[in-house]
Structure formats: structure tokens, C-alpha cells
Amino acid sequence: MTTELNIVYFAWVRERLGRDEEVVHLPDTVTTIGQLVTHLQSLGTVYSEIFEDVGKLRFALDQEFVSLDHCLQGAKELAIFPPVTGG
Amino acid sequence: MIKISVQKSDFDAGLEISKLSELGGGAVSSFVGQVRGDKQLQALELEYYPAMTEKALREIAKQATGKWPIHGLVIIHRVGRMAIGDQIVLTGVCSDHRHAAISACSFLMDQLKTVAPFWKKEIMSDGVEKWVDERQSDIDAAQNWRN
Numbered sequence: 038m039t040t041e042l043n044i045v046y047f048a049w050v051r052e053r054l055g056r057d058e059e060v061v062h063l064p065d066t067v068t069t070i071g072q073l074v075t076h077l078q079s080l081g082t083v084y085s086e087i088f089e090d091v092g093k094l095r096f097a098l099d100q101e102f103v104s105l106d107h108c109l110q111g112a113k114e115l116a117i118f119p120p121v122t123g124g
Numbered sequence: 125m126i127k128i129s130v131q132k133s134d135f136d137a138g139l140e141i142s143k144l145s146e147l148g149g150g151a152v153s154s155f156v157g158q159v160r161g162d163k164q165l166q167a168l169e170l171e172y173y174p175a176m177t178e179k180a181l182r183e184i185a186k187q188a189t190g191k192w193p194i195h196g197l198v199i200i201h202r203v204g205r206m207a208i209g210d211q212i213v214l215t216g217v218c219s220d221h222r223h224a225a226i227s228a229c230s231f232l233m234d235q236l237k238t239v240a241p242f243w244k245k246e247i248m249s250d251g252v253e254k255w256v257d258e259r260q261s262d263i264d265a266a267q268n269w270r271n
Contacts, residue, residue, distance in 0.1 A: 123242025
């Protein structure tokens with residue numbers, strides 16, 4: 038069971054949070070990305086604003102795109118970022 | 125030959141096309157994206173996710189080689205700060221015939237724009253900075269390859 042997860046942030050998510058990564062301790066109730074987002078919303082005003090509209094965010098678990106219902110178990114790194122705009 | 129590179133430095137598109145030409149196919153197609161000089165844009169900042177970006181580009185390249193008979197392909201994408209007119213990205217494909225080369229080159233760009241973790245920030249001449257929003261036309265273009 039994962040109890041700690043490294044989260045990395047990019048683009049405006051990184052800028053608004055004022056950090057590019059952090060280690061989050063996962064409560065036992067958090068097993069999916071969606072549940073983690075709800076947990077992050079509880080961490081403060083900036084977090085609640087950023088994670089209010091998950092439609093504006095994309096998630097990659099151990100460098101693979103995943104949806105909100107994806108399980109966190111065994112994962113080392115979660116990336117949270119806006120839709121990509123390269124090219 | 126598959127070449128994938130995410131780099132700060134500029135690239136020589138002519139040299140990359142020459143390398144593809146030497147592979148013996150009958151068709152080489154390439155695309156160069158550069159910083160468009162519109163609005164009051166002064167520069168672009170390109171951010172990426174080092175642990176994931178090259179991996180995502182390799183997966184796109186692998187998909188292309190599964191769809192078309194390809195002798196070689198190249199994807200170079202720059203990161204960091206770029207001025208108007210600077211080159212941002214190069215995709216190139218060598219195949220036996222033009223349809224495969226052109227289609228594969230277009231496929232690489234369409235996929236890159238929607239699944240490779242890069243983010244563009246516009247820096248205006250008055251100092252205002254704005255993250256670029258995703259475009260529905262890019263999403264549609266990538267989706268069309270699945271239909």
C-alpha cells in the first residue's frame with residue numbers, strides 16, 4: 038500500500054502552487070487519482086482553487102497518462118499539469 | 125533509424141533531412157514549426173517533463189513505424205526560451221513513397237501536439253505572460269488518425 042507519493046507539477050499548476058514537486062502522505066481513504074485530488078483540495082485555498090476544475094488538468098502516473106479512476110497503488114510519481122501545448 | 129531529441133539548442137533542419145535522404149528511400153517529408161510573429165509576442169518559453177517527454181515521443185515514433193513502412197524518422201523539439209522566427213520543432217520521415225512519408229510526418233506532428241508533455245508560455249512585449257491553451261483543432265486532428 039502506497040503511503041507516500043511524489044507529485045510533480047508543470048506549467049501554470051507549478052507557478053500557482055509555487056513549487057515544482059512535493060511528497061504527499063496519502064491517507065488510507067485515498068486509493069485513486071480522483072480521491073487524491075479531493076484530498077489535495079483540502080490542503081489550502083490555493084490547492085482548492087487549482088484542483089476545483091479537474092477538467093483543466095491532466096494526470097500522468099509514473100510517466101503514463103491516466104484517468105481519475107486510476108488506482109495509485111505502487112506508483113512512485115504522479116505528475117499534474119494542464120493539457121499539453123507543444124509543437 | 126529513429127532519432128528523438130529534446131534539446132535547448134537550435135537544430136540544422138537541412139542536415140537532418142540530408143541524413144534521412146541517405147537512407148535510400150524514394151521519399152523524404154519534413155515539417156519545421158517556428159515561433160509565429162503575431163500579436164505583441166516577444167518570446168516563447170517551452171517547458172517539458174524530462175522523465176516523460178522523450179518516452180512519449182518514442183511511443184509516437186513507434187506507432188508511426190507500425191502504420192507505415194519507414195526507413196527512418198526524426199523528431200527534434202526544443203525547450204527553453206525562443207524568439208520570433210526561431211525553430212521549435214522538426215519532424216522528418218524517409219519512406220519508399222510520398223504518401224507514406226507525408227502521412228507519417230503529419231501523424232507525428234498531430235500526435236506530438238496532443239500527447240507529448242510540452243507547455244508553451246507566451247511572453248508579450250509589455251511583459252505580460254500567458255500560458256497557451258490547448259486547441260480543439262489539434263485534438264480533432266490527432267483523433268482523426270484513429271477513425
